[in-house]
Amino acid sequence: MKLVEDLPLKQAPTSTGTQIEFRNVTKMYGAVAAVRDLSLSVCQGEFLTVLGPSGSGKTTALMLLAGFIAPTSGDILISGRSVGTVPSYRRDQGIVFQNYALFPHLTVRRNLEFPLEMRGMKAAERAVLVDRMLHRVHLQDFGERMPGQLSGGQQQRVALARALVADPPILLLDEPLGALDRNLREQMQIEIKSLHKEFGKTTICVTHDQDEALTLSDRIVVMRAGQIEQIDTPELLYDRPATRFVANFLGEANIFESTAFKTETDAVQPTGTVVMIRPERVRISAVTVPKPSDADRRQFVTGVVEDMIYAGPLRKYQVRVGGSSLLVREHVASEQQTFKAGDEVRLDWLRSDLRFVAA
Numbered sequence: 001m002k003l004v005e006d007l008p009l010k011q012a013p014t015s016t017g018t019q020i021e022f023r024n025v026t027k028m029y030g031a032v033a034a035v036r037d038l039s040l041s042v043c044q045g046e047f048l049t050v051l052g053p054s055g056s057g058k059t060t061a062l063m064l065l066a067g068f069i070a071p072t073s074g075d076i077l078i079s080g081r082s083v084g085t086v087p088s089y090r091r092d093q094g095i096v097f098q099n100y101a102l103f104p105h106l107t108v109r110r111n112l113e114f115p116l117e118m119r120g121m122k123a124a125e126r127a128v129l130v131d132r133m134l135h136r137v138h139l140q141d142f143g144e145r146m147p148g149q150l151s152g153g154q155q156q157r158v159a160l161a162r163a164l165v166a167d168p169p170i171l172l173l174d175e176p177l178g179a180l181d182r183n184l185r186e187q188m189q190i191e192i193k194s195l196h197k198e199f200g201k202t203t204i205c206v207t208h209d210q211d212e213a214l215t216l217s218d219r220i221v222v223m224r225a226g227q228i229e230q231i232d233t234p235e236l237l238y239d240r241p242a243t244r245f246v247a248n249f250l251g252e253a254n255i256f257e258s259t260a261f262k263t264e265t266d267a268v269q270p271t272g273t274v275v276m277i278r279p280e281r282v283r284i285s286a287v288t289v290p291k292p293s294d295a296d297r298r299q300f301v302t303g304v305v306e307d308m309i310y311a312g313p314l315r316k317y318q319v320r321v322g323g324s325s326l327l328v329r330e331h332v333a334s335e336q337q338t339f340k341a342g343d344e345v346r347l348d349w350l351r352s353d354l355r356f357v358a359a
């Protein structure tokens, strides 16, 4: 028997397009703030990734939104209404959590039916939705299998299908691809992106994998020790990291801090910042090669190759310049000169490619 009160809350976006809002949310475990004073708005249809190292509060933030735990202070709003007293099963969210696995004693089909039964849907209607969703994730032939008879990738597709089958407006994913090997993870990233495009669910995805975050997201929130370090689009986060932590966590960064040479910047360096450049923005060449035509916009230094790492389509050089060691990353091209440890080389970069990041 389903009571009317048990039915999920219907959620519509507010006029501003904001669907989910964290307002100064803190979650304490004893003296530890797993999440501290978190404020964040997520738009209808947005794919937002929460990225950060282990222990930075990502899962806690998602569990608070799902209603599995309650905030110590602050409020969470969905469609403009506080969900403080709304139990998790009425929040109408599709969930794929690592610890929220498939029911091992139910067939794939029964797993997908479960959220529909919870909503009081009749068997005939359930069968139609389950069939459609199994087809959508290419598992139409696997409905009668038990989860244990599926590969890891298939199980995650079932988990995604179960999260989406009841058509919830919000999808929550916690390290959804964490258990898969690299190739499968890349395939599933494409699958998740395609599902997002098709269904347009407001999606919050937690990961510690920077490639996953860059590939999937409209915006990325970088978390550090329970707090937001920066929120931006993938492009801006990579190209304009606000802090040294973000610069190092998302991609690789050369930070100039030694006094081996003076970095020539186009702008005045704000106090409290260090100068950063991405390794692919540094060019390596033989010292004998004539300087390029845009030499006036560049800075040139000479150094000695310490190490060359071959990485398929990339070469990475570690180059000692005075007291610093700079990383250079270049795409392998034909007829390109390669250098080995001990070679003297010239490095140069556009001064406009230097960034100031908070130290």
Ligand SMILES: Nc1ncnc2c1ncn2[C@@H]1O[C@H](COP(=O)(O)OP(=O)(O)O)[C@@H](O)[C@H]1O
Pocket: 029, 032, 033, 034, 035, 052, 053, 054, 055, 056, 057, 058, 059, 060, 061
């Ligand atoms: N149930 C809990 N009891 C005590 N401490 C917890 C609990 N859950 C999380 N924490 C602590 O809160 C912090 C954030 O954890 P978590 O949100 O799981 O991080 P993440 O998902 O980013 O790895 C960590 O320091 C963790 O040890």
Ligand SMILES: [Mg+2]
Pocket: 058, 059, 060
């Ligand atoms: Mg986690």
